[in-house]
Amino acid sequence: MPEQLAFALEVTANGLMAGVLYALVALGFVLIYKASGIFNYAQGVMALFAALTLAGIMDGQVPFSHLINAVFGTDVHHFGWNVPAFLAILLTMVVMIALAYAVQRLVFRHLVGQEPIILFMATIGLAYFLEGVGDLMWGSDIKSMDVGLPQGINTWIDETTFEALGYGFFIDNLDIVASIIAALLVIGLVMFAQYTKQGRAMRAVADDHQAALSVGVSLNFIWILVWSLAGFVALVAGIMWGTKSGVQFSLSLIALKALPVLMLGGFTSIPGAIVGGLIIGVGEKLFEFLIGAPFLGGATENWFAYMLALIFLVFRPQGLFGEKIIERV
Amino acid sequence: MLYRESGDFSSTYAEDSQTFPIKFDRYRYYFVLFVAIAVIPFMINDYWVNSLFLPFLIYAIAAIGLNILVGYCGQVSLGTGGFMAVGAYACYKLMTSFPDVSMLIHVLLAGLITAAVGVLFGLPSLRIKGFYLAVATLAAQFFLVWLFNRVPWFYNYSASGQISAPERTFLGVNITGANTQAWATYLFCLMFVIFSAYVARNLTRGSVGRKWMAIRDMDIAAEIIGVNPLRAKLTAFAISSFFIGISGALFFSIYLGAVEVGEAFGIQKSFLVLFMIIIGGLGSIFGSFAGAAFLVLLPVVLKIVGVDWLGWPTDIVAHLQLVIVGGLIIVFLIAEPHGLAQLWRVAKEKLRLWPFPH
Numbered sequence A: 001m002p003e004q005l006a007f008a009l010e011v012t013a014n015g016l017m018a019g020v021l022y023a024l025v026a027l028g029f030v031l032i033y034k035a036s037g038i039f040n041y042a043q044g045v046m047a048l049f050a051a052l053t054l055a056g057i058m059d060g061q062v063p064f065s066h067l068i069n070a071v072f073g074t075d076v077h078h079f080g081w082n083v084p085a086f087l088a089i090l091l092t093m094v095v096m097i098a099l100a101y102a103v104q105r106l107v108f109r110h111l112v113g114q115e116p117i118i119l120f121m122a123t124i125g126l127a128y129f130l131e132g133v134g135d136l137m138w139g140s141d142i143k144s145m146d147v148g149l150p151q152g153i154n155t156w157i158d159e160t161t162f163e164a165l166g167y168g169f170f171i172d173n174l175d176i177v178a179s180i181i182a183a184l185l186v187i188g189l190v191m192f193a194q195y196t197k198q199g200r201a202m203r204a205v206a207d208d209h210q211a212a213l214s215v216g217v218s219l220n221f222i223w224i225l226v227w228s229l230a231g232f233v234a235l236v237a238g239i240m241w242g243t244k245s246g247v248q249f250s251l252s253l254i255a256l257k258a259l260p261v262l263m264l265g266g267f268t269s270i271p272g273a274i275v276g277g278l279i280i281g282v283g284e285k286l287f288e289f290l291i292g293a294p295f296l297g298g299a300t301e302n303w304f305a306y307m308l309a310l311i312f313l314v315f316r317p318q319g320l321f322g323e324k325i326i327e328r329v
Numbered sequence B: 001m002l003y004r005e006s007g008d009f010s011s012t013y014a015e016d017s018q019t020f021p022i023k024f025d026r027y028r029y030y031f032v033l034f035v036a037i038a039v040i041p042f043m044i045n046d047y048w049v050n051s052l053f054l055p056f057l058i059y060a061i062a063a064i065g066l067n068i069l070v071g072y073c074g075q076v077s078l079g080t081g082g083f084m085a086v087g088a089y090a091c092y093k094l095m096t097s098f099p100d101v102s103m104l105i106h107v108l109l110a111g112l113i114t115a116a117v118g119v120l121f122g123l124p125s126l127r128i129k130g131f132y133l134a135v136a137t138l139a140a141q142f143f144l145v146w147l148f149n150r151v152p153w154f155y156n157y158s159a160s161g162q163i164s165a166p167e168r169t170f171l172g173v174n175i176t177g178a179n180t181q182a183w184a185t186y187l188f189c190l191m192f193v194i195f196s197a198y199v200a201r202n203l204t205r206g207s208v209g210r211k212w213m214a215i216r217d218m219d220i221a222a223e224i225i226g227v228n229p230l231r232a233k234l235t236a237f238a239i240s241s242f243f244i245g246i247s248g249a250l251f252f253s254i255y256l257g258a259v260e261v262g263e264a265f266g267i268q269k270s271f272l273v274l275f276m277i278i279i280g281g282l283g284s285i286f287g288s289f290a291g292a293a294f295l296v297l298l299p300v301v302l303k304i305v306g307v308d309w310l311g312w313p314t315d316i317v318a319h320l321q322l323v324i325v326g327g328l329i330i331v332f333l334i335a336e337p338h339g340l341a342q343l344w345r346v347a348k349e350k351l352r353l354w355p356f357p358h
Helices: A002-036 A043-059 A065-072 A085-111 A116-138 A155-165 A173-195 A197-207 A209-214 A219-245 A249-265 A270-295 A301-315 B023-043 B046-072 B080-097 B103-126 B130-150 B182-204 B207-217 B219-224 B229-256 B267-280 B285-309 B314-335 B339-353
Strands: none
Touching (some): A002 A043, A002 A173, A002 A197, A002 A219, A002 A270, A043 A085, A043 A116, A043 A219, A043 A249, A085 A116, A085 A219, A116 B130, A116 B267, A116 B314, A173 A197, A173 A270, A197 A209, A197 A219, A249 A270, A249 A301, A249 B130, A270 A301, B046 B080, B046 B182, B046 B207, B046 B229, B046 B267, B046 B285, B080 B103, B080 B229, B080 B267, B103 B130, B182 B207, B182 B229, B182 B285, B207 B219, B207 B229, B219 B229, B267 B285, B267 B314, B267 B339
C-alpha cells in the first residue's frame, strides 16, 4: 500500500507541525512552573489575550469600547488608524509585561507559601478573569490576524514529494514558519537561561527559593521576568494559532492540549515540552488516521492525547524528562 | 444569650460527636429543613424553581460529591462534567429501557454506575498525584463526552444526537417530561439533597472520612500509620462519583429535560463545580451548599442588575460575569483559602465567645 504509506507520512509530517505548536504553549507552562512552582492554567488564555490585544491594536480598536458605550451611551469603536504589525507586537509585549507585573504584584505575592493546588486554582481564576477582560476590551467576535506570515500550501514540498512518491504532500507554509520560530525560541530561551545573569538567577530561583534569596536574587523581579517571558511565549503562540484559525475563544483551549504534552515530557523540562509536543502531535494525528476515523467514528483527537498521557504516567509518573519525584514524610 | 457553649462540656461520646453541638444551631437546622420541605413547595412557581431552586439543589449534590474527592481526600478532579454525563446517560438508558421502574431507583442506579466509572478513572490516582492527577482526570472528561457523542447506542439512535427525558412519575406525580409541577420536581431533588448531605456528613466524620483526610494531609504518613491508600482513594472516587452521578441524572431528567452532551457536560461544568467548592470551602458540607448557592445566584443577580436595571447588552454582562467570578476566586484564595465555610466558622466562634472574647 504505497498510497496509504504516503498518506501516513503526510499525516505524520502534519502531526509534527501541530506538535510544534503544542510545544510552544507547553513551553510557557514549563517556564513558570520551573521558576515559581506555579502550574499556570491561564497560559492558554494568556495566548488568547495576547492575540486579541495584538489584533485590537493593529486594527486601532478602542479598548473597552463596548463597555464605554454601554455605560455612557456613546458610540466609540475605532481610533481610525492601523498600526503596523511590528509596532503592534512591541506594544502587545508591553501590555503582556504590564500584565505579568500586575499578576505578580496583585495575586501571587499574596499567595507565597500556599500549597501548590491553591496556586493552581488561583491561575484558573486568573484564566476566567483574563478571558472576561479580553472580551470586554476587544469584543468577543472572531478576529482575523495577519502579521505578514506566509500561508497556504508549500508548493516546493508538494512538487518534490509528487515527483518522489507520486503523491504531493499538503504542508502549510505557516506550520513551517511556526516550527522554525519555535526552534529559535527554544534555542533563545536555553541561551538566555544558561548565559545571562538574569537567566542564571532564574535557574537559581527554580532550584531553591531560599538559597537564591540568601545570595541576593530578588524573587519578585525574577517572577515578574518569568511571567513576562511566559507572556512573550504566549504572544508567539497566540500569533501562530491566531493566524492559523482566527482569534477566538477556542484559542484558550489549546492550554488544555498542552497539558498532556507537559505530562508526557515532564513539567520541569524544556526539551521535554518539545519532545512531548511532537509525540502528542504525531500520535493523535496518526491514531485518528489509522484507528479513529475508520473504526471509532472520528474526532478522537479530543481525548487521545489525554489517554496517552494517562497510560504513560501510570508507568512513569514524572514524565519522560521530569525530575524524579522523591517523597519524604 | 441564645448562643451557648464556650468550652468542652460534653460528657458522653454521643454528645461529643454531634454535628450541631449547640442547641441554637440544631434548632436552626430543623427550621431550615422545615422551611425547605413544608414552606417553600407551597410558595414557588416555575420561574423560581427553574432559575434558582433546581440548579441550586442539583449543583449542591455535585459540589458535595466533588468536595468529598477534592476537599476531604485531596485528589483534584477536573472530570466532574464527564461523570455527570455518565449519570445523565445512565439514567436515560434506564428510563427508556425499564419504563415501569420507579425514578428513585433509576437515579440511584445511575449513581452506582457512575461510581463504577469513577473507580475506573480513579485507578491512576494510586500512581499519579497532584497536578498530574488533575490532568489525568481531564482524560475522563474528554473521553466520556466523546463517547456519548459518538456511540449512538447511548442516545438510542435519535437523529439529533440529543437525549430527552420521557414522562415519568414518582408516587403518581409527574416529575419528568413536559407536564410537571414546580413543587414536585423541587421536592424530588430536595429528597436527594438531604440524603446526600446526610450520608456525606456522616461518612466524613466516621473512620472512612478520617482515612480520606489522612491521605489528603500526607499520603505516605497515612500509609505508615495503617491507612490503605488503595481503599481510601478508591472509596473516595466511588462515593464522590456516586453523588456526582446522581446530580447528573437529576440535571438531565428533572432540570433540563433534553441534553446535548458537549454543551451540558463540557469542561466548563467541571470548572463550575470546582469553583463552587473553592468559594464555598474545601472540606466542608456547608461550604458545598454555600458555594452552589453563590454561583447559582451570581449570574441571576448580575443579569437582573446589568440587563434589567442598567440596560446593558447581555454579552457585556456575560463577560463581566467571567471577570467577577475569576476575580472573586482569586480574592477568596488570597483572603480566605478555606472559603465561605471558614467565614461561617469564624462567625460561630465569635458568637460562642461573645460577650467575653478574652
